[in-house]
C-alpha cells in the first residue's frame with residue numbers, strides 16, 4: 001500500500017462478534033476496487049443483486065459492477081431514485097419484482113452500495129427475498145460508514161412512521177472506502193457528523209472532547225480525522241450491538257438517543273425535508289432539555305452539545321411544526337411500551353439511560369423550548 005499519498009491512512013478492521021452472525025468491518029482508502037475479491041474471500045458467489053441510488057450509481061456503480069464481474073459474478077444492477085422517499089413499500093416491491101425477473105435464487109447475494117437509505121432498503125430486500133439472502137454493505141455516506149451499515153437494523157418507512165416495517169438482518173461484511181466521501185455533498189457529510197457526536201454523548205466523553213478539539217479537521221474531511229471517527233464509531237456500535245443485538249435488554253436503545261424527536265420531526269416535516277442527521281442534531285438537544293427537566297442532566301452539558309453541533313454547522317433549533325402531529329408521531333416510536341413513551345435521556349456527557357413512563361407534556365415542553373428566540 002503506497003504511503004506517499006497524504007489521503008492514505010492505514011487500513012483497519014473492526015470485528016462485530018455475534019456468534020454465527022459475526023462479521024468484519026474493513027476500513028480503508030481506495031479499497032472499493034477490491035470489492036469482488038473481498039466478497040469472494042467471504043463466500044462463493046455466482047449472482048449478485050447490486051442496489052444503489054441514482055447519485056451513487058453515477059459515481060460508483062460501474063467500478064463495483066466490473067469488480068464483481070471480474071470474479072465471475074453475474075450482476076443484476078438495480079438503481080432507485082436518491083433520497084429518503086425510496087425507503088418505501090412501493091420501491092421495495094419494484095426491487096423484489098426486478099430481482100425475481102432476473103432469476104434471483106437462494107444462493108444470490110445482495111450488495112448495498114450507497115448511504116443509509118440504500119443500506120436499510122437493500123438489507124430489507126435481502127432479509128425478505130426468498131426468506132433471506134446474504135448481504136454485504138458498501139456504505140458511501142459518512143452516516144452509513146459510522147452507523148447504518150453496522151448492526152443489522154434494516155427496513156422501510158410507512159408515511160406515518162420511520163423504519164416501522166423491518167427486521168434485524170446482519171450483513172456478512174461491511175467494506176468502507178473513505179475515498180468515496182470526496183464526492184459526498186457537504187450537507188450530507190455534516191449530517192453524518194451528528195451521529196458521530198451521538199456516540200460521544202452516549203458512551204465516550206474523551207471522544208466527545210476529541211470532536212470539540214478537532215472541528216476544523218472534521219469540517220475539512222482530513223483523512224486522519226475521518227479514520228479516527230469512523231473507526232471509533234464502528235467500535236462503539238459493534239460493542240453495543242454485540243451485547244444487545246435485537247434491542248431486548250434496553251442497552252441497544254442508547255443508540256436511539258435523540259431519535260424519538262428526530263423520527264417525529266422527519267415524519268411530520270415530510271421525508272427528505274430534514275436529513276436524518278440534521279433531525280438527530282435537533283433531537284439530541286430536545287432529549288438533553290428533557291434530561292434537565294427530569295433533574296438528571298445539567299444545562300452546561302446541553303450547552304456543550306449545542307456549541308459542538310453549531311460549530312459543525314448542524315441545525316440546533318426546533319422547527320415550527322404542528323405539535324399534536326409531533327406528539328402523535330412520537331407515540332408511534334418503536335420504544336413505546338404499553339402505550340407509554342420511553343426516551344434515552346443523558347445523565348452526563350458519556351452516559352445515557354433509557355427512561356420509561358415520561359409525561360408527554362414534559363416531553364413536548366423540551367421540544368417547544370428549542371424554538372429559536
Ligand SMILES: NC(=O)c1ccc[n+]([C@@H]2O[C@H](COP(=O)([O-])OP(=O)(O)OC[C@H]3O[C@@H](n4cnc5c(N)ncnc54)[C@H](O)[C@@H]3O)[C@@H](O)[C@H]2O)c1
Nearest residue numbers: 055056082115116117118140141143148153180183184276
Ligand atoms: N440501520 C441503521 O442502523 C441506521 C442508522 C442511522 C440511519 N439510518 C437511516 O439512514 C438513512 C439516512 O442515510 P444517509 O444519510 O446516508 O442518506 P442517503 O442514503 O439518502 O444518502 C444521502 C445522499 O447522498 C448521496 N450519496 C451517497 N453517497 C454518496 C457519495 N459517496 N457521493 C455522492 N453522493 C452520495 C445519496 O444519493 C443521497 O442523495 C435514514 O433513512 C436513516 O433512518 C439507519
Ligand SMILES: O=C(O)C(=O)C[C@@H](O)[C@H](O)[C@H](O)COP(=O)(O)O
Nearest residue numbers: 147151153162163252255256259334
Ligand atoms: O442501530 C441502532 O440501534 C440505532 O438506533 C441507530 C440509529 O442511528 C438509527 O437511526 C436507527 O435506524 C434507528 O432505529 P429505530 O429502531 O429507531 O428505527
Ligand SMILES: [Zn+2]
Nearest residue numbers: 195259276280
Ligand atoms: Zn440515526
